[in-house]
Amino acid sequence: MKITEIRTQTYEYRLRRRRGDAHAPSGRTHQHGAVVEILTDTEHRGIAIGSINAVYGIGRLQRVLIGADPRQNAGLWLAMVNLIFKSGNNGILNEALSVLDVALWDLKAKIYGEPLWRLLGAGTNRVMAYASGGDMPLNDEQLVAFYSHMASRGFRAAKLKIGLDIEEDARRLALVRDAMTVDGKPPALMVDASEYWHAKQAVRRIARLEEEFDLTWVEEPVQRADYRGLAKVSSHIRAPVCAGENLKNVLEFQTYIEHGSVDIVQVGRLMSGLTGAMQVANLAYANGLPCAGSDSEGRIFAHVAAALPNHMILECHDDEIEEPMIKADNWIEDGHVVLGESPGLGLTIDYDVLAAHAVDQPRGRRSGAGWAGRRAGAGLWEVPATEEERRIGALPTDGEE
Known part of the structure; x- marks a missing residue:
């Protein structure tokens, strides 16, 4: 069995609602990406969603894949890592390696006729x-x-984006808590500052939230x-x-571990693919x-999460799959994926x-996570959202920008 071709198709679509964080409080209206397919000399093909x-x-990277046996995906992962050694496993090259590794895992599971969660040895599909x-x-x-x-x-935990105005953050977090309280039992609450603060600033702000929230x-x-x-x-x-x-490989996590920088380790497909994510989880x-x-397109990271002995909980941006061109064989039930x-x-x-959403380059001005860059004041002072940013943020995605 050999890999014969790698196909890509870039796309962009309009989001159902705006999404944003402390760096983009008015949100984005579009999402772009790429469907990546690894074809073989059999009927099997591996599919993954990556970035443009x-x-x-x-x-x-494809030169180390074409002609190779896709069942040897661990060896192919290492070959790709070694190929980009000088430039480093970061940036665009890491995004490419990550999506190819995901597609290789999808392909391998299909070859063996099993869903990936079972091929990885998970004891549960929830x-x-x-x-x-x-x-x-x-x-x-x-x-x-x-x-x-x-x-x-059925979700019993929620995460709120914060960072620009601590009193506003506290007020909004109370709204989330109350909205998700069921039968008198409040949800587990998490907050995400999106790298906005400096350290002592973060300590002061979080101390304020901890006066009111666990x-x-x-x-x-x-x-x-x-x-x-x-x-x-x-x-x-x-x-x-x-x-x-936002780290990209297991070597970067070693510094976190040695210095006590993290109490709960985030893992995801962009950490050098599913192979790299499992390395990070094993280090943790x-x-x-x-x-x-x-979170991942189609919630596909749940396959890996199910097989990790130390996995705590998985991020879900919605109970539906946003990408209009894909369907995934998973669903939400009682707050579980x-x-x-x-197979795969x-x-x-x-x-x-997919053809209806095909693009060569993103067209939407507010397209893709991180479109706005880093907000002025980040790491120095909070710059609260303006009235205009709030007005825009509340608009539908096809509204005025």
């Missing part, structure tokens, strides 16, 4: 999940509606590279620090730390819908 940026890197709104743009009514809906689907974790309170700052925050607040979402496990899975029996990741592509 990944397409360039795939052009460089993964506990939490509601995550990317919710900075939402007004009060929209915020309550979203989390009330997620509570109705936080399950505080996510990325300072910049990802500030491992000393993360450790300082962790040692001065009651809540655990959850971090690592060896050091007695739980891990928490990041339940994985089906379809359980993804199928509607090629007509």
Whole structure:
């Protein structure tokens, strides 16, 4: 069996609602990405969703894949890592490696006729999940509606984007708590500052929230590279620090572990693919730390999460799959992601819908996570959302920008 071709198709679609964080409080209206397919000389093909940026890197990495046996995916992962050694496993090349590794795992599971969660040896096909709104743009009514809906689907944990105005953050967190309280039992509450603060600023702000809330974790309170700052925050607040979402390989996590920078380790497909994510989770496990899975297109990371001995809870941005061109064999039940029996990741592509959303480059001005860059004042002073940003954030995605 040999890999014969790698196909990519870039796309962009309009989101059902705006998503944003402390750096983009008015939110984004579009999402772009790429469908990546690894074809073989059999009927089997591996499918994954990556970024538009990944397409360039795939052009460089595919030379170690074409003609290779896809069942040897661990060896192919190492070959790709070694190929980009000089430039480093970061940026566009990491995005390419990550999506190719995901597609290779999908392909391998299909070859063996098993869903990936079973091929990885998971003892269950159910993964506990939490509601995550990317919710900075939402007004009060929209915020309550979203989390009330997620509570109705059985979610018992929620994460709120914060960082620009601590009193406003506290008020909104109370709305989320009340919306998700069921039979008098409040939800587990997490907050995500999206790397906005510096360390002592974070300690002061979180202390204010802890006067009122029992936080399950505080996510990325300072910049990802500030491992000393993360450790300082962790040692001065009651809540655990959850971090690592934006690191790219297991070697970067070693610094976090050695310096006590993280109490809950984030794991996800962009950490050098599913192979790299499992390495990170194993490092956390060896050091007695739980891990928490990041959101993924089609909730495909649930396959890995189900097989991890130290996985705590998985991020879900919605109870539906946003990407209009894909379907995935999983569903939400009592606040869990339940994985089906379809071979591989359980993804199928509607090629007509994909063609309707095909683009060469993003067209939407507010397209993709991080479109606005880092907000002025980050790491120095909070710059609260303006009235105009709030007005825009509450608009539908096809409204005025």
